[in-house]
Amino acid sequence: MTATATTPLQFGLFSVGDVTPDPTTGRTPTEHERIKAILTIARKAEEVGLDVFATGEHHNPPFVPSSPTTMLGHIAARTENLILSTATTLITTNDPVKIAEDFAMLQHVADGRVDVMMGRGNTGPVYPWFGQDIRQGIPLAIENYALLRRLWTEDVVDWQGRFRTPLQGFTSTPRPLDGVPPFVWHGSIRSPEIAEQAAYYGDGFFANNIFWPKGHFKKLINLYRDRFEHYGHGTREQALVGLGGQVFMRRNSQDAVREFRPYFDNAPVYGHGPTLEEFTSETPLTVGSPQEVIEKTLTFRESFGDYQRQLFLMDHAGLPLKTVLEQIDMLGEEVVPVLRKEMAAGRPAGTAEAPTHAARVAAAQAAAARADEKGEATV
Amino acid sequence: MTSGTSGTSGSTVKLAVVSAGIGEPSSTRLLADRLAEATRLAPAGQGSGDSDSNGHGAEFQVETEVLELRELASEIAHTFVTGFPGGALRSALETVREADGLIAVTPVFSASYSGLFKSFFDVVGMTDEDALRAKPVLLGATGGSPRHSLVLEHAMRPLFAYLRAVTVPTAVYAATDDWAAPDDGVTPSLPRRIARAGGEFAGLLTPGRFPAGAQEDEVVPFEQQLAALRPND
Numbered sequence: 001m002t003a004t005a006t007t008p009l010q011f012g013l014f015s016v017g018d019v020t021p022d023p024t025t026g027r028t029p030t031e032h033e034r035i036k037a038i039l040t041i042a043r044k045a046e047e048v049g050l051d052v053f054a055t056g057e058h059h060n061p062p063f064v065p066s067s068p069t070t071m072l073g074h075i076a077a078r079t080e081n082l083i084l085s086t087a088t089t090l091i092t093t094n095d096p097v098k099i100a101e102d103f104a105m106l107q108h109v110a111d112g113r114v115d116v117m118m119g120r121g122n123t124g125p126v127y128p129w130f131g132q133d134i135r136q137g138i139p140l141a142i143e144n145y146a147l148l149r150r151l152w153t154e155d156v157v158d159w160q161g162r163f164r165t166p167l168q169g170f171t172s173t174p175r176p177l178d179g180v181p182p183f184v185w186h187g188s189i190r191s192p193e194i195a196e197q198a199a200y201y202g203d204g205f206f207a208n209n210i211f212w213p214k215g216h217f218k219k220l221i222n223l224y225r226d227r228f229e230h231y232g233h234g235t236r237e238q239a240l241v242g243l244g245g246q247v248f249m250r251r252n253s254q255d256a257v258r259e260f261r262p263y264f265d266n267a268p269v270y271g272h273g274p275t276l277e278e279f280t281s282e283t284p285l286t287v288g289s290p291q292e293v294i295e296k297t298l299t300f301r302e303s304f305g306d307y308q309r310q311l312f313l314m315d316h317a318g319l320p321l322k323t324v325l326e327q328i329d330m331l332g333e334e335v336v337p338v339l340r341k342e343m344a345a346g347r348p349a350g351t352a353e354a355p356t357h358a359a360r361v362a363a364a365q366a367a368a369a370r371a372d373e374k375g376e377a378t379v
Numbered sequence: 380m381t382s383g384t385s386g387t388s389g390s391t392v393k394l395a396v397v398s399a400g401i402g403e404p405s406s407t408r409l410l411a412d413r414l415a416e417a418t419r420l421a422p423a424g425q426g427s428g429d430s431d432s433n434g435h436g437a438e439f440q441v442e443t444e445v446l447e448l449r450e451l452a453s454e455i456a457h458t459f460v461t462g463f464p465g466g467a468l469r470s471a472l473e474t475v476r477e478a479d480g481l482i483a484v485t486p487v488f489s490a491s492y493s494g495l496f497k498s499f500f501d502v503v504g505m506t507d508e509d510a511l512r513a514k515p516v517l518l519g520a521t522g523g524s525p526r527h528s529l530v531l532e533h534a535m536r537p538l539f540a541y542l543r544a545v546t547v548p549t550a551v552y553a554a555t556d557d558w559a560a561p562d563d564g565v566t567p568s569l570p571r572r573i574a575r576a577g578g579e580f581a582g583l584l585t586p587g588r589f590p591a592g593a594q595e596d597e598v599v600p601f602e603q604q605l606a607a608l609r610p611n612d
């Protein structure tokens with residue numbers, strides 16, 4: 001794998017960055033330990049041949065990753081091939097000028113191994129922390145992203161909107177690497193508006209399907225595919241879809257269940273609710289052998305169509321670093337190679353490839369060449 | 380969950396009957412069944428009747444589906460933790476959404492509806508805020524003492540007003556004593572109150588008013604969302 005090779009489907013990890021006590025020992029890692037653990041996990045992802053590492057952005061305990069490009073910049077220096085991303089970057093409360101600068105800078109630092117996932121976040125109180133008004137959540141997401149695109153694609157921007165001071169003759173620096181901005185995913189758990197926004201721009205749509213039953217996400221993804229085609233970006237099959245997943249594996253299925261159950265029962269998001277068995281039957285969570293993980297993950301394409309990015313949540317709920325690294329080893333060595341092969345087989349021609357910087361630069365150059373030819377022909 | 384169809388002619392009205400009774404047998408469930416039966420037996424075209432008459436047959440058939448909340452109790456609780464309803468609860472929510480009318484009966488606990496009853500309707504509102512909009516709802520409550528009867532007006536009606544349902548003017552409270560009290564010809568007995576409520580409810584029902592699959596996400600086209608933000612100049 002290199003950053004320039006094309007892959008039909010990228011596999012990777014996404015981390016929420018929670019600092020949670022290990023329910024089996026009662027010990028809570030320090031923020032420092034957790035942050036260093038996340039960096040180690042990202043390097044492990046590259047070591048076992050995964051394609052992507054994405055970090056969340058949160059501004060309240062028990063979460064630590066408040067400054068994603070700082071972390072990703074470090075990871076960029078310690079890896080060669082891994083694509084660095086977010087899950088998600090808050091398009092509502094970050095100034096779009098700062099997002100434009102930070103991620104263009106990261107592109108240069110990482111030689112293009114960067115994309116970004118926009119989201120609105122999961123907590124209301126974050127708005128006033130950054131001087132924004134929660135009542136304007138959706139309009140902020142729309143206006144900020146429209147401005148961000150202009151900052152990346154136009155060298156000099158005159159702009160006026162509702163939510164920030166106007167810009168006059170502003171140039172965001174550095175300019176995107178090779179004149180091609182980072183690929184953008186729009187992440188959503190429930191909003192059809194976000195599927196519509198992703199489709200409108202021809203961007204990717206990441207359905208974080210790990211907490212809810214699949215019927216809901218089928219509707220969202222179908223909506224995105226329909227609208228992607230409606231806006232003329234290509235066929236429904238050429239739309240760019242990403243999905244989440246959540247697994248815990250041991251060689252022996254019963255061992256996996258026994259070991260993971262206390263973490264499941266006390267997990268911040270869904271703990272103290274349904275049983276592990278109920279949750280695994282309703283959502284993508286798989287707790288079992290590598291073979292079971294393979295089988296469950298292969299059902300995703302049947303439900304949602306062939307897709308471009310698969311991210312797994314592996315490092316939450318207080319799991320010790322050592323365990324997480326063992327999990328990533330199994331994922332990289334036993335699960336992903338089989339999934340790559342199986343998912344490539346029977347993938348219809350015309351299905352979009354997963355986005356990479358190199359492929360996007362090549363596409364931009366081809367488009368420019370076509371435009372030149374047309375220009376000469378009409379002279 | 381049980382269901383049944385009865386009646387003679389015309390189209391079919393779908394009734395969802397929600398019982399939050401916890402005993403087995405349950406007087407809450409008994410009241411719910413009696414209210415459903417009174418609705419079925421209401422004379423055709425009746426809108427405000429005070430009738431004891433039986434068996435006229437309505438202009439429509441009545442199909443009832445009973446939802447016993449005790450069977451859904453753990454899925455209801457889990458919904459608050461996970462944010463999504465489990466399988467059996469999903470189908471119960473669909474039954475409520477697609478029903479032409481709803482009969483909702485709860486035991487009285489600590490001066491109000493039971494927590495289970497409230498939790499179910501919290502989930503109804505969480506998953507689809509329009510699920511009960513303009514839907515006729517017949518209310519009932521049961522308790523050990525007649526002194527709790529205003530729970531109908533002070534707790535249940537505001538809840539369903541908030542959910543934008545149309546509550547039937549007569550709601551029925553049944554205390555333990557009511558089940559045994561003879562008709563003294565002065566105070567309306569429980570059977571007479573049930574018949575009156577059923578008649579009023581039947582008058583509000585229209586078959587097929589809340590069709591299946593009507594709940595689709597509507598998306599505002601993105602140009603429209605962008606245009607709304609353009610500064611006026």
